[in-house]
Every structure is written in structure tokens, then in C-alpha cells.
Amino acid sequence: MGAKSFGHYQQISQCFDELVQADGQIRPPAAAIARFIDRHGSAELIQRQEQLNQTISAMGVCFTLYSDGNNIDRCWPLDVMPRTIPSSEWQKTSAGLKQRLAALNLFIDDLYHDQRILKDGKVPADLVLDSRNYLAPCKGISPRYGVWANICGTDLVRDGSGKFLVLEDNLRVPSGVSYMLENRTVMKRVFPELFADSFIYPVDDYPHQLWRMLASLSPRPGDVPCIVLLTPGVYNSAYFEHSFLAQQMGVELAENTDLLVQDDIVYLKTLHGLQRVDVIYRRVDDIFIDPQAFRPDSVLGIPGLIKAWAKGNVSIANAPGSGVADDKVIYAYVPEIINYYLGEQPLIDNVPTYLCLDPKQREYVLANLGQLVVKPANESGGYGILIGPRSTKEEQQQMAEAIKANPRNFIAQPTLALSTAPTLCDGVLEPRHLDLRPFILQGRDLYCTTGGLSRVALKKGSLVVNSSQGGGSKDTWIINDEV
Amino acid sequence: MLLKSLDHIFWLGRYLERLDDTARLINATSHLLIDSHKDSQFSWPLLLDVLGQNGAELLSQLPPSDLTVEQQVMSFLITDADSEVSIRSACSALKQNARTVRQLIPRDMWEELNSLDLFLQEHCQQLQGRQHRYRLMTEVSRRCQMVVGVLDGTMLRSDAFDLFNIGRHVERADMTTRIMDVMVLQQLQPTDIKRPRFRWTSILNALGGIESYHYYLAHQNTEVDAVDYLLTYADFPRSIAYCLHRVAASAKALPHSAAILQRVWQLQDLLKTQNLSELTTGQLHQLIDQFQTGIIELHEVISTPKPEFSTDLSQQMSA
Numbered sequence: 157m158g159a160k161s162f163g164h165y166q167q168i169s170q171c172f173d174e175l176v177q178a179d180g181q182i183r184p185p186a187a188a189i190a191r192f193i194d195r196h197g198s199a200e201l202i203q204r205q206e207q208l209n210q211t212i213s214a215m216g217v218c219f220t221l222y223s224d225g226n227n228i229d230r231c232w233p234l235d236v237m238p239r240t241i242p243s244s245e246w247q248k249t250s251a252g253l254k255q256r257l258a259a260l261n262l263f264i265d266d267l268y269h270d271q272r273i274l275k276d277g278k279v280p281a282d283l284v285l286d287s288r289n290y291l292a293p294c295k296g297i298s299p300r301y302g303v304w305a306n307i308c309g310t311d312l313v314r315d316g317s318g319k320f321l322v323l324e325d326n327l328r329v330p331s332g333v334s335y336m337l338e339n340r341t342v343m344k345r346v347f348p349e350l351f352a353d354s355f356i357y358p359v360d361d362y363p364h365q366l367w368r369m370l371a372s373l374s375p376r377p378g379d380v381p382c383i384v385l386l387t388p389g390v391y392n393s394a395y396f397e398h399s400f401l402a403q404q405m406g407v408e409l410a411e412n413t414d415l416l417v418q419d420d421i422v423y424l425k426t427l428h429g430l431q432r433v434d435v436i437y438r439r440v441d442d443i444f445i446d447p448q449a450f451r452p453d454s455v456l457g458i459p460g461l462i463k464a465w466a467k468g469n470v471s472i473a474n475a476p477g478s479g480v481a482d483d484k485v486i487y488a489y490v491p492e493i494i495n496y497y498l499g500e501q502p503l504i505d506n507v508p509t510y511l512c513l514d515p516k517q518r519e520y521v522l523a524n525l526g527q528l529v530v531k532p533a534n535e536s537g538g539y540g541i542l543i544g545p546r547s548t549k550e551e552q553q554q555m556a557e558a559i560k561a562n563p564r565n566f567i568a569q570p571t572l573a574l575s576t577a578p579t580l581c582d583g584v585l586e587p588r589h590l591d592l593r594p595f596i597l598q599g600r601d602l603y604c605t606t607g608g609l610s611r612v613a614l615k616k617g618s619l620v621v622n623s624s625q626g627g628g629s630k631d632t633w634i635i636n637d638e639v
Numbered sequence: 640m641l642l643k644s645l646d647h648i649f650w651l652g653r654y655l656e657r658l659d660d661t662a663r664l665i666n667a668t669s670h671l672l673i674d675s676h677k678d679s680q681f682s683w684p685l686l687l688d689v690l691g692q693n694g695a696e697l698l699s700q701l702p703p704s705d706l707t708v709e710q711q712v713m714s715f716l717i718t719d720a721d722s723e724v725s726i727r728s729a730c731s732a733l734k735q736n737a738r739t740v741r742q743l744i745p746r747d748m749w750e751e752l753n754s755l756d757l758f759l760q761e762h763c764q765q766l767q768g769r770q771h772r773y774r775l776m777t778e779v780s781r782r783c784q785m786v787v788g789v790l791d792g793t794m795l796r797s798d799a800f801d802l803f804n805i806g807r808h809v810e811r812a813d814m815t816t817r818i819m820d821v822m823v824l825q826q827l828q829p830t831d832i833k834r835p836r837f838r839w840t841s842i843l844n845a846l847g848g849i850e851s852y853h854y855y856l857a858h859q860n861t862e863v864d865a866v867d868y869l870l871t872y873a874d875f876p877r878s879i880a881y882c883l884h885r886v887a888a889s890a891k892a893l894p895h896s897a898a899i900l901q902r903v904w905q906l907q908d909l910l911k912t913q914n915l916s917e918l919t920t921g922q923l924h925q926l927i928d929q930f931q932t933g934i935i936e937l938h939e940v941i942s943t944p945k946p947e948f949s950t951d952l953s954q955q956m957s958a
Contacts, residue, residue, distance in 0.1 A: 216753040229738075390739055402742035409742040414641050425642045427798055428894050429946050 161190035162578050163198060165585050172318035173587060174239050174577040185240035185635035188353040202583050205236040208346045217338045219623055220393045229396070233628035234339050235579045236346070239590065239610045242637040243357065249312070249320050250594070250604040252503030255494060257308045257596045260325065260481045262497040264304040267480060268295050278496050279489050283513070283564070287483055289534065291442065293449055294477035297466050300373045303598050305481065306473035307366070307437075309333070312592045312608075313507070314575035321507045321572075323591065325490070327474060327482035329439050333362060333595045334397040336609040337404075339631040355636035357606040362595070363404035366437075369599035370405075373471035374434040382431055383407040384415070384424060386438040386445075388456050393624065398439050407437075417460030422470045435471045436461075442476040449476075473599075484533045484567045485511060508570060512563040521568040522559065525552040528568040530559070543619060545571055574619055577630065579612055589613045591621050592632065607632035640743065640798040646942050647740040648799045652806025654733035658755075659783035660814035661726055662776040663845050664690075665716055667818060669769050670841030671825065672709070682825060683712050689820045690716075690724045713772060718763050726779060730759050745793040751786045758782060801889040802941075805899075808889070809938055812882035816930045818842060819869055829921035839865040846877050866923065867915045879930065883907055886937070895944035902937040906930065 161182055167173045175186040182190040193201060209231070218229035266272050267284055274281040284290055309330025311323040340359050344351055367383070374381035387398040389411050402409035414425050415433065423430040438445055444454040449462035464470050480486070488509040491502045510517040510528070521528060530542040542555045559566045576587035594608030610630040611621035621627040640648075672681060684694030701711055719725045737744065737752050762775060787807070794800050822842050827834065843849045843865060855868055855875070873880035883903050890899040909929060918926065 213757060214754045215750055385742075399738075399741040403744075403746065407742075408641055410641060411643075414643055425946075427640050427642050427645055427944060427946075 161193050162585050165578055166587070168573075168576055168587050170316050170573045171587070171589075172314050172316060172573075172575040174241075174314075174575055174590070175237075176578065183240065185242045185354075185633070185637060188350050189238060189240070191353070192347070192350060198583075198585070201236060201580060201585075204346050205580050208234060208236050208342055211342050211345055212338075215338065215342065217335070217342070218396055219335075220391065220395055221624070232335055232338065233614070233623065234342060235588075235612060235614075235628050235630050237578050237580055237585065238343065238350075238631045238633045239577050239592075240633045240635050241607065243634050244637055246607065246634045248503060250606075252320075253310055253594055253596050253604050254598075254602045255498065255500065255503050256310065256322065256325070256490065257305065257598050258602060259494040259497050260308070260327065260490065261303045261305055261598060263493045264478055264481050265298075265302045266497075268297060268304075268477060273493070273496055276496070278492055279486070280513075283485060284480060286564070287480055287486075287534075289477075289479035289483055291450070291477040291480070293462065293466075294475070297475075297477075299475045300375075300471060301598075301600060304475040304478035306369060306373065306475070306598055308596045308598075309593045309608075310596065312504070312594065313572060315507075316573040318575065320504055320592075322487075322490070322504050323507055324484060324487055325482060326593075328441060328479040329394075329474070330593070330595065331394040331397050331439075332593055332609040332611075333605070334400040335629055336595070336605065336607070336632070337362060338400070339609075339629060343631040354633075357634040357636065359606050362605055363401060365597055365603050366401065367405040367407070369597040369601070369603065370407075370435045370437055370471075370473060372599035372601070373473060375468055375471060376434055379434075381434040382424065383435045383437065384410045384433055386410055386412070386415070386436050386440055388440050388444075392439075394439060401437075412440075412456050412458045415458045415461075417458060417464050420460070420464045420467050420469055422458070422461065422464050433470055435473065437473050442474075442479060445472075445476065482534075484509075484531050485513065485564065488567060507572060510568040512559050512566040512568065518559065518563055521566075522556055524568075525555060527571060529571055530555055530566055530568045533565050533567065543571065546619075571619075577610075577612065579614070579628075579630070581614065581616070586616065588616075589619050589621070590630065607634045642944070642946065644740050644743060644799065645802060645944065647736045648743060648802045649806040649942060651733065651736040651740065651744075652803040652808075653810040654729050654736060655783055655786060656807040656810035657814065658726060658729045658733060659780050660811060660818070661716065661724065661729060662779040662783075664814065664818055664821070665713065665726075666773060666776045666780075667842045667845035668821070669773060670845055671822075673769070674841050681709075683708050685824050686712065686821055687715075689817045689824070692724060717772075717775075727759065727763055730756055740799070743799045745790065747789045747793055748786055751782070751789050755779075755782045755786060798893060801892060804889045805886050805941060808882040808885040809934060809941070811877060812879050812886075813931070813934045815846070815869060815877055815879060815882070816927050816934070818846070819866070820924070820927050823920060823923055823927070827920045829919075829924040831919050831921055834866075834918060834920040834923055836862070836864040837866055843868075848875055848877060851875050862916060864916070866918075870915060871910055880907070880910060890941075893944070894946065895940070898940040899937070902933070902940050906933045906937065909933065 162176065165176060167176055175183055177183055212234060213231050217232040219232055220229055263273065273279050274284060305327040307330060309326040309332060312320050313323045314320055336359060370383050371381045385398055385402040385407055387395060387409055399409055408424060410424060416423050422433040424433050440456050443450040444456045446459060446461040447454045447457040448459045462476060465472050488511055491506055494500060494502045510521050512518045512521055526544045528544045532540040542551060574589040576589055578585040579588040590610050590612040592608050592610050595605045597603040610632045612628045612630050613619055613621050614626060614628045668686060684698055687694030687697055704711060715722045716724060717726045720727055722728060734752065734756050737749065741749060822839055840849065843852050852865065852868055855872055856863065870879045872878045873884055875881060883906055887900055887903045890896045913926060
């Protein structure tokens, strides 16, 4: 396949491009899309992008912004060019993601029981026990199968050589999976011929897998479980996803006022009276879910929920306290954690990470702020991050002071040459940086999505992919290359 | 279904029907204007009054404008975001309710609703001329019917489905009586004189009922008119009798069906005890008023099932 497919597409040197090889040849999994462009030209591509935008607005695929007056819903940004990954590579990646979640769950369970790993000195005890995500009231509790983080969204990036690395684990309330599903629905409508042309693995079994996983957590295994999805409400930024998943799974979408706890049993207020709840898929942060157990000022919580959960009368996914492993400092120890609990080497590596906690590493970080990415340990959504090469002296100075004041709260990583993919920008294909968030489920079984949500930085040269900060997305195609 | 969702799904049905019926009312008005002689006075305040607005006050407050009163009233009924009765605000309320109970409705319906909303955003700005308005309103009605059709063909028969249908038929009964009221009051002031026979071809046309009305006439022994037809002919889907029948049928599986059914029977009795063709115009107007009050009461019992959640659990546990 010649280079003509993408016209004057200019790769960024040092970056791995997902669709085009360094020599300008199209990668085999992208053959179908390249053929399409050869056959129809880029004008057709632009027209399909327009059709795609209309489909998204007709389908009502949106996300919610907090401070936007009445018009709170924004159309979900999806780029017409898919990202392709060969299935042989995905097999290994998916195995690595499952390995990682299994180890993290063994780790969390250990932290709330014997704390062997701390006693053995593999992870510094104060790091865990002083973390605001370590919830002491959870000590001694045993969720079903010993699994605390049932739903995990792991962010992957590729380095300059194209190797997948884990950027972070999201073990609290990871979001984005609904957009992965909707992206596919939209793409199938807009590019039916491409789906006929190559074998693209489907993604649409996720809602059922999620339901199965949640059902496996039921404390009354013989009965049909009553599962609810707990949302903070219609103004939450992920409300679209909450209602989408509830609808796709066929479970109730409840807010805290729809639930009550009596005699340590959780009930749902239905039209027909109270119904006992078995499993709560909560999309509310753990410290807000029960004002009696954690924050007394929480207006999103259900009083008595934690006691009901501790008694085993209801399952909560993710279990409260699982966020202890969703800390960017703990992240640095995950390879060690995998080795400790499973006796295996990690199948996917971490991005090299410097802990500001460690005096030597801190010294290095402070001396090299201009080259590093510095992240606070417990923020999400891309907030509070310093991207060294793009920062001003003043920002670096501020960050240096923040690090010195609270070294435990910061990690630093080298600025990666994140991979790129051709993206339609103002009618022209240009390389844009992207990441990938697959979703991994663990209940009785382990499951990993086929691909995940690819987020793409739409601004030229930008590394910020979060939709709340102007990022877009791409449909991710796992293409069968094993036939 | 969550108790909380009851109101949203009920209002979803109401607003969808309101959108359709407001479009029909606008078309019925246009028909009436076309049918009227040039020198006959159309009472715009009256049209606004039957929609629950203070018509005289509203019209007196209109800013000076090059537009005719007709155009101004139509903009109030179609595009005005501040007007409680406009097509635009009905659609935005519809969308808000759908968003809140999205998990209960089929995704095809969600998509139809979005496409309806986008259509209105795009087209409801241009209101020039009766012809254009007629096409626009017909399209609104058509799209509302598509939403209902999608739902009918795909939605699980559940409490939510029943409540949606109850909402639709309560609203329809409400709007049919309002439309009748416009027609009665536009043509005759309420008096003690026995009313003349109403044909109302234009309104029946707007309600899509002209053919079935002729069928009805052909199969009745007694003298009947459009009033009897719209109130009592239960085979016509926009008659009051039909709407009440549908509310009762949909309410049967609900936990508070007894209270709902009782209200429905009271309204049905109102129809049975009157000799409609003997009513004076004043009595007819009064009867329509009684219906309106009855519909408000019916709405109240539907949206307040009041299960007690905090007392005896054993009695309230559902299967």
C-alpha cells in the first residue's frame, strides 16, 4: 500500500504512528481505511465526518459540563479516522491488564487484612496508611472473591518505539466506557463498507459483561439480583454514561434519595414499595457514599450503607477503599506488587516514574522540571499537572514549592513521545497524540474490553486528551490479523 | 421502576402529546381563519385563554411591532421560549424529562426525541405565512407520532410504558376539551339558547378525524354532531371517551389503580348523565369546565401514589 493514501500526511519524528509506519507505508490493520481514502478521496472523508457529527447529535451522545448555564450537554467529539490495533498485539495487552488488576486486588485485600506486603517491606507502610484513600473503617471487611476494584479503567500510552506502557490505573469510578460503545455504533452507521471489508472485533458485549460481573457479587446468589447504578444526579459530568449503562444493563438508575437502609439492609423506593438491593454499582466517590461512615456533610450519601456493606448484606462496586491503589505513588510500586502476589513479571511496563518522596529522586525532579511531567498523586481529569517542556519558569517555580511542601503528593515522569494517529483537522489529516483506556472487570471472572476508549488531543502538539479540556476521541478497532 | 421516575415518565407522555396537540390546535386555528369571512372577528385573547393564559393582558403587553396580531400570537405559541404554552418550551420540557428517565426508554425513542428537538431548533425560527406554518406544524405532529410509534413497537410493557400512555391520554383529553372550547367560544358566547349543530369540519380535519366522523354519522340513528363525536365516540382515538378508556386500561397494573379508576369513572359518569344534544352553549361550556377540573384531579391522583417507606417493611416488600 503506497503512501498516497493519506496525501501529504506528515508524521512527527520520534513518535510511533498508529496507522503509518516510519517508512510511510500503511500499517496492515489500517489497510481498509487506506483503501477507502484511495478510492473515494479526502472530500468523501470530510463528508463522512459531517455525517458522523450529525449522527452523534441525533443520537444524543453528549457529555455534561458543570459551569455552562442551561445548555449543559455538549456533543461528544469523535474523529472520523479510526485507530487500529492488530489482535495479536491486543491479546498480550489484554492479558497484561488482567494480570495487573488481579494483582492490585490482592494488594488491596492484603492492605485491609494482614498487610503482609507492608510487613515484608515491599511497599513503605506509611505511604499506604497515611493515604487519604486508605479508609480505616474498611479494615477486616471481605468483599466477595476478595475483589475490591471490580471495574478498572487503565490508561495506556505508547512510547516512541510503539510499546504499550501503563500511564495510570483508575480504580475509583473510571468513566468513558459508554463513549467507547457509542463511538462504535456511530462508526458502523457512517462507514458500513469498512466493517464489511475487515474483521473488526465487536465491543458491544460490555454492558452484559458488566451486568454479569455485578450479578456475581450478589450476597443472595440463588435469587435474581437487584442491581442499581448509583449516580450523583443529572448534573454530574458523567450522567450520560450513568443513564446509558443503566439502560443498557436494564437496571435502575438511582440517586441517594431513592435508597434507604433499615436493619442493615438496603432498599430501593419503587412504585410498588420497597425492594431489597443486592448490588450497587456506585458512580459516587467513596467518601461521599455514607455520611455516617465518612463525610458527615455529604448530601450524596446513604446513611448506614457502609454498615450494611460491612455485614455483607449488599455489595458495592467498586468497594469503598479500593481507591487506595488508585494513587500515583502506589502506581510506581505496581510492578513490585505483581511480582509479590503473583510471582510473575508484569506483562505491561509502567512509564518510568520518580517519587518525590525519595530525597534522591526528588532532587532529580527539582533539577529537571523543564523536561518532566509532574502529577499530583490523587487528582483526576488531568488537573494539577505540570507538563515541563510546555511550562513557564513561574509555573515550574510554583510546582517546585508545592513539591517541597508535600513531597509525598507528587510523582514525575519523563515527557513521552506519545503515539499519534492521523486525525481530521480542518479538513486535513494531521498527526495528533492519543492514549487508550481499556476497561477491565473482575468479579468471579476477569474480563477485558476489546480495545477501549481512545482519546485524542485535538490541538496541534498537545498531550492533553481529556474531553473536559477539549480532547476528542477515536473509535478503536482491534483487527483480526491471526487468520 | 423507581417511585421518583413516575412523574418524569408521566410528564414525558404529557409533553409529547402536548407538542402534537399544540401543533394541531395551531393548524385548527389556521383552518378556522381560512374558513372565516374576512370581516368576521377572530378573538385572539380567547385562544390564549383556553390555553390557561390571560389573553387580554398578554396582548395588551405586546411591544409595538410590524407583525400582525396573528403573527405575534403564533410566535407566542410556537417559538417563544418564555411562553409556558409554546411548542418550543414543550419540547424543551420533553427533552428534560427524557434525559432524567433515559434509562427507562428504548434507545430508538431517545434518538427520535433528539431528532425532533434538533428539527425544532432548526426550523421553528421561520414563521412566515400560514402555508409555511401549516407544513411545519404538520411535521411536528408527524414526528411526535414517530416517537410514539417507535415506543409502541419496542418498549417493554412495564409500569413505565403504562404511565407514559396514561400521561399521553390525560393530556390528549385535556387538549381535546381545550380545542372544543376554542371552537365553541369562537363561534358562540355561552348563553341559555340551545346550541346549533356543530359541524366543525376544520377542527375535525386538524384532529385527523374527518373521515371517521362521516363514518360515525352514517352509523347513528339519532341526530349527532361534532360535540357528541369528540366527547363520546370511543372508537375515535382523540375522543374523551377513548382517552378515559385508555387511562383506565393502562392504570390497571399500577399499585394505586383504585384511586385512578375511581376518578376515571367519575369523568365517564359526566358523559353518561348528560343529554349532549340538548345542551345550551352555556351548559356545554360548563361541561367542558367540569372536565378540565376533573382532569386536574385525575392528574393529582396519578402522580401521588404515596407508598409509606418507613413503617412496616414486611407489608411493603415487593415480590
